[in-house]
Amino acid sequence: MKYSTYLRELFSDTNLDIEDLLLLESFQIKYLPKRVPQKEFATLLRAHPIIHRFLIKKEPSIQSFLDKILMENKPIHDQDTINDHCNEVVWEIGELIVYNKFPEAYNSKIKFTWKIEDILSTNLLKDKTIADVGAGSGMLSLLLSPYVKTVYAFEPLVSFRKFIRNEVSVKRIKNIYTLEGYLESIPLPDDTLNYLFTSNAIGWNFEQEQKEIERVVKPGGQAIHLMRAFDKDAASPYHDQLLKWNYEFYQFKAEGYKAKYFKTF
Ligand SMILES: C[S@@+](CC[C@H](N)C(=O)[O-])C[C@H]1O[C@@H](n2cnc3c(N)ncnc32)[C@H](O)[C@@H]1O
Numbered sequence: 001m002k003y004s005t006y007l008r009e010l011f012s013d014t015n016l017d018i019e020d021l022l023l024l025e026s027f028q029i030k031y032l033p034k035r036v037p038q039k040e041f042a043t044l045l046r047a048h049p050i051i052h053r054f055l056i057k058k059e060p061s062i063q064s065f066l067d068k069i070l071m072e073n074k075p076i077h078d079q080d081t082i083n084d085h086c087n088e089v090v091w092e093i094g095e096l097i098v099y100n101k102f103p104e105a106y107n108s109k110i111k112f113t114w115k116i117e118d119i120l121s122t123n124l125l126k127d128k129t130i131a132d133v134g135a136g137s138g139m140l141s142l143l144l145s146p147y148v149k150t151v152y153a154f155e156p157l158v159s160f161r162k163f164i165r166n167e168v169s170v171k172r173i174k175n176i177y178t179l180e181g182y183l184e185s186i187p188l189p190d191d192t193l194n195y196l197f198t199s200n201a202i203g204w205n206f207e208q209e210q211k212e213i214e215r216v217v218k219p220g221g222q223a224i225h226l227m228r229a230f231d232k233d234a235a236s237p238y239h240d241q242l243l244k245w246n247y248e249f250y251q252f253k254a255e256g257y258k259a260k261y262f263k264t265f
Contacts, residue, residue, distance in 0.1 A: 001230065001231065002092075003092060003234070004088060004091035004092040004094065006230050007091050007092075007094040007095055008091050008094070010109055010110075011094060011098055011102075011105060011109060014098060014102055014105050014109075016090050016091070016094055016097050016098070016101070017090070018044065018048055018051070018086050018087075018089075018090055019048075019051075020090065020097045020100075020101055021044075021048075021051050021054070021055070021090070021093075021097070022050075022051065022054055023097065023100040023101055024055075024058070024096065024097075024100065025058075025100070025156070025157060025158070026058055026059040027156055027182070028096050028100075028157075029055055029058055029059035029062050030059055030061065030062070031096070031204070032055075032062065032065070032093070033062075033065045035092065035093050035096075036089055036092060036093060037088060037089065037092055038069045038072070038073065039069075039073045039085070040084075040085035040086070040088045040089050040092075041069060041085075041089050042069045042070050042072070042073035043073070043075075043076050043081075043082055043085035043086065044085060044086045044089045045066060045069075045070060046070070046075055046076075047082050047086060048086070052066065099136070099157055099159060099160060100157065100159050101159075103137050103159045103160050103162075103163040104137075104163065106136065106137055107136075107137035107139065107163065110137075110139075111228070111255075112139040112140075112199075112228075113228070113254065113258070114139075114140065114143060114199070114226060115143075116143060116144070116147065118252065118260065119143075119144075119197075119224065119226070119260065120195070120224065122147045125144065125147040125148045125195070126147065126148070127148070127149045128148045128149060128194035128195060129148070129149055129150045129152075129192065129193055129194055130144060130148050130150070130151055130152070130193060130194060130195040130196070130197060131151070131152040131153075131154060131186070131188070131193050131195075131196050131197065131216070132144065132151060132152070132153050132154070132197045132198070132199070133154045133181060133182075133183045133186060133196060133197070133198050133201060134154070134155065134156075134183060134198050134199075134200075134201020134202070135153040135154060135155040135160065135164060135178070135201075136155065136160055136199075136200075136201065137160055137163050137164065137167075138153055138155075138160070138163065138164035138167055138168075138176070138178070139199070140197060140199045140226070141153040141164065141176050141178075142167065142171070142173070142176070144197070145173055145175055145176050148175070149175065150175050150177070151175055151176045151177070152177050152179060152181075152188065152193075153176055153177065153178045153179070154179055154180070154181030154182070154183075154186060154187075155178065155179075155180070155181070156180060156181070156182055161178050161179075161180065164176070164178045165178050182204075183198065183201065183202060183204065183205075183209040183212065183213075184204065184205045184208035184209045184212055185208075185212065186212050186213075186215075186216050188216045189216075190215050190216065191215075191216070191217075191218045191219065192216050192217075192218070193216050193217050193218060193221055194217075194218060194221045194222075195217075195221060195222050195223075195224060196213055196216060196217050196221070196222075196223045196224070197223075197224050197225070197226070198223075198224075198225045198226065199225075199226040199227075199228075200226070200227060200228060200229075202225050202227075202238060202242075203237065203238050203241060206241050206245070210245050213265075214265055217265045218265075219265060220264065220265070221264070221265055222262055222263065222264050222265070223247075223262065223263050223265070224260060224261070224262045225238075225242060225247070225260070225261040225262075226259075226260055226261075227239070227257070227258070227259050227260075227261065228254070228256065228257065228258045229256055229257040229258075230256045230257075231256055231257060232256075232257045234256075234257070235257040235259070239259070239261075242261045245263070246263060247261040247262060247263045248261070248262055248263065249261045249262070250262075
């Protein structure tokens with residue numbers, strides 16, 4: 001299944017517009033070359049010069065990619081095709097837009113089926129300092145918080161940090177600290193964490209991410225990466241990369257793909 005088709009079905013009652021690309025943060029714009037269909041994106045840039053200009057202003061490093069795809073793809077003149085191309089781009093990166101525009105829709109629609117017993121024995125979590133990096137709407141942080149001393153929930157997006165802080169306040173949770181942070185640059189001193197968790201938040205820059213994980217996890221501590229995907233093919237690049245970094249893994253029986261990868265340092 002195409003990713004855009006999966007997203008259209010998942011967020012079928014959510015309205016995404018082309019102008020929503022104006023909500024993207026710089027680090028998300030850097031991901032576009034790997035995420036957008038190029039021919040369709042070239043059409044969108046020609047049809048929406050404001051977006052073209054915005055992307056370059058917000059993240060100047062994107063310019064060479066935009067120049068390249070505009071050179072390689074001829075202008076389209078048929079208005080229906082232009083509309084189809086623009087919609088295809090919006091839905092191919094629909095998840096990024098939903099994060100920024102409707103964090104509550106992400107939180108309610110995503111099938112986060114992890115239970116604490118799938119992840120780790122609660123005895124091992126007692127009194128521990130942990131991080132959830134790429135925390136999104138905080139579903140994993142909230143699941144882990146009753147069992148540990150401290151949770152650092154690191155998330156680059158303002159919209160999600162706001163969402164988590166609100167949940168933490170409404171639910172009167174005392175041990176989740178929500179901070180800006182990237183997996184390849186975690187604002188913690190060396191050897192701080194007993195456990196570092198991610199849930200569907202790995203693989204932007206594997207080498208740098210692994211170095212950073214090794215730096216912040218205490219000797220004897222663990223990194224645990226949870227992965228769920230709409231099918232096995234969607235998960236396989238991450239699977240292969242994690243095995244290359246000597247992770248062990250356990251696959252759960254589930255709709256689509258669901259697995260836990262773990263490594264002791
Ligand atoms: C697929 S979502 C997963 C969110 C959440 N962990 C979950 O399981 O629902 C990926 C998250 O990683 C964040 N992210 C993107 N780039 C990141 C990076 N370089 N380091 C850490 N998090 C990142 C995104 O903003 C988004 O919240």
